[in-house]
Amino acid sequence: MTLPRWLTTPFSTRPELRPGRALLTPTWLAALALLGVNDHLLKGSGLLPGGLTGKLSDLAGMVVAPALLAALLGLRTRRGLLFCHVAVGAVFAAIKVSPAAADAWSWLMGLVGNAWSITVDPTDLIALPVLALGWRALLPAMRRPAPRLQLTSRMAPRLAQLAAVCAGTSLSIATSSPNPPPGEEGDVGDVGDVGEWDTGVDSGIVYEDIDADAYLHNGSSADLIVRTRDLLPEVQIDCIAAEEDPGLLLSESLFGAGRTWSMPPNTNAAARDLSLASRQCYAVRVEGDSLVEPFILFWHASEIAVELIPGSIEDASQHRPGGVLLGADADGQVSVASSQREIVYEVDPFPPADAYYPGPDVERLAWSDPPLAGGAMQITNLDLGPDGCIGLEFDAGIDIPRWYLCLPADSFPFVQDQWITVESFASGDVLELTRVQGPEDVDPPPKVAMVVSRGREVPKFADTVMASKVVFDAAIAPDPDCGTVARPTEVSVRYEDGEVQVAKPGGQITLQGASTSLALWFAHAEERVILNPVCAEGPDELGLDFEVVAVRSPSQP
Known part of the structure; x- marks a missing residue:
């Protein structure tokens, strides 16, 4: 059997690539269009299920990102292109399975002016195989010889590639609102997408308003990275019983992987993911490396209404009922400074000595x-196993398998x-x-x-x-x-x-x-x-x- 040339030819001797040409192919442009339309129109519109819109951006991004990265870095070899695919896949996988990686990525994006929220969701890894499909679909365009054109004719493709690079970079970084309406998946969102310059605000930046009931406010003078973890969708709680001591009864294992928020000073972030199913009461675990201690937010649905919250609040009188204000001490350690409602509870890891635990x-x-x-049926054999269960064998004139009974x-x-x-x-x-x-x-x-x-x-x-x-x-x-x-x-x-x-x-x-x-x-x-x-x-x-x-x-x- 003869192996394909692309498997037998060393990377170093393969033809030179031009990744920029892939950015003008129908495949790449269609993926870019899907990314933009999904993030800025479909998410939050209710036209498609939230679970679907949350995955569409991941699938499109696996096609858009590697070729775009190769074009930005000016790479010209298959080895370089392979590096871009591996890098994109590794970063994507890390932030989808590791809260620490999500925190680091949010911090990095904050350095370039984009405050991100990332939902750690391992199910998003189903998008990774699309990397291979993108490689196969776009590689022929990168290898295609350049036509011999006059100088003025050569400028048009290069300008088109430059426009594609700019559009791809913009749509890959700028994302939709962090708090889509119920039914939408908040996969990656900004605390407040950077808007136009406004000289009426000291920071010169306008942050988008958010839909929220309970929300966090960064009242410190430095950027803050926090992780909010909603209850797992499967978890059931008796709201009256949980209200007795949320800090003790709502243990860490009840909460999901969560979303990581990068919050500049005076900005706000929704405490819970509005895309999750409605409950009679809500609980959120808030964590972060700069927090003195994690804490629990617990409130009844009838206690705080969902409303439009300004993306940034500098006047304390503007805070809504669900506001939880975070402040920092001289050492930069962050804790809850105040809250508009009594919904904040310290995590209590030490139950009373006489507490009742569920039966094992x-x-x-x-x-x-x-x-x-x-x-x-006659019991022909009866054995007590090491786990305390009884193994029974019968003679009933028919073939009956060994029966196990734990009592x-x-x-x-x-x-x-x-x-x-x-x-x-x-x-x-x-x-x-x-x-x-x-x-x-x-x-x-x-x-x-x-x-x-x-x-x-x-x-x-x-x-x-x-x-x-x-x-x-x-x-x-x-x-x-x-x-x-x-x-x-x-x-x-x-x-x-x-x-x-x-x-x-x-x-x-x-x-x-x-x-x-x-x-x-x-x-x-x-x-x-x-x-x-x-x-x-x-x-x-x-x-x-x-x-x-x-x-x-x-x-x-």
Whole structure:
């Protein structure tokens, strides 16, 4: 097989390139037009979904940027062009996955007069393969020999290339408003795009107004770089519960990668991303290398309305209800100087010593697909694994895979060689195992039944009254890894006509009836008020998280 010449020819011996010619091709001009129209017309217009407009600029930029960079640097070899592609891809990937890289890029753009905001979003990396498509589409134009023209005729293409360079540079740096209306993705935006000179303002610069409810104001005398992190879209919170102590209950793991803002003095930046779904209450984590400590902004949607905020405010009386004013001390350390509403909370990493944490997921009830053979099955093998789960094998006359069942210790009432039936209810969240008579049993065995239940409701058992009561006065704290927060519950149970007994999460009780007893193991019994379903197991909604094993068996004589 013969390899293509571009793979076998050394970079140093390949023909000289002229990247400027690629800037006059229909492909490059179309990508540039898409970049400009998308950033300045489509974003925020509502004509296209926000997720689409957020990606269009990335895709167009992967075509526009490498050739433009090569033309600006005057590179003439494939090695130089390859360097431009790698550089563009590396920078793009870094600022999309690393908040530190996003901070550095925002600072660099601030040095040249463009205050940027960058949304750290790894899903944007789907644009990287377009670099290869741009290389393949534009390289032939760069290699094409220059026609022999008179001096006056040669000037026209060069002027056109110069115009393309200027337009490409302008559209690549200048971006749309940082706060598009709901439904638009704020991928990269300025705190306030630099406008025309205005001698009525001391700085000589006009900053675009922004749409925001809560917003940050740089009241210091130096440029400030901060990162605002919205709650992950999947996170659910009970606003009343979270309001008790947002600095403690809203832990870092609940927030996304965020947006990095480069803010010149007196400028404003929206605290939250308006393109995200509406909530009854909002929380934003604010971080930055120059901040003394990160802090949490928390407010109800009805508390602060979205309105047009001036891009720059020099008169303190002009601040709106959502203003959070940042100031710096003599050492340049930035902190909150004041806020128009009481929405600022210090991050508290030290919960009370007696705080209740959500029950560990390792203690959850779990099982593989149950062997629903439709009849009695004999337990032929029963092993207790190192993770505490039971491995069961059956002989039912058909091929049934090994079944795994994870339960509290000592709650499984059956042994090897016994015959049982297995039934599944409530979409698989309730199992009932019952001991039955086998072919070799002379007499019917004692009736033993086990019910395993998980979900958002207290299960119902025959002859049993069970209810849960949330313990509202207990101190609570987030799960250290996932951020989920739950209140403990007490479970009261009465079996047949016996007395009421109370159990707590993780507890076990046994109730005696006339001829049978009911043993209960409570793996989870809590009310979840903040939920991160990305990493938390159990129900995917706020509310009761209840997991119990119930075993009914004959009373001991």
